[in-house]
Amino acid sequence: MTDRTIVSCEDCQHVYTARVRDDGGLILPTPGNACGCGCESFAKVTAQQI
Numbered sequence: 001m002t003d004r005t006i007v008s009c010e011d012c013q014h015v016y017t018a019r020v021r022d023d024g025g026l027i028l029p030t031p032g033n034a035c036g037c038g039c040e041s042f043a044k045v046t047a048q049q050i
């Protein structure tokens with residue numbers, strides 16, 4: 001099973017739905033696992049319905 005989580009870019013706050021790997025890593029639906037702005041750091045958004 002693969003969990004999904006909502007994350008936001010720590011730079012531009014763009015929100016993505018990411019998948020969580022078994023080792024806890026995030027899989028972004030973007031090339032190179034990076035935001036469109038080039039940032040590769042994401043904060044999880046929890047307890048919110050979007």
Ligand SMILES: [Zn+2]
Binds near residue numbers: 009010011013035
């Ligand atoms: Zn960004």
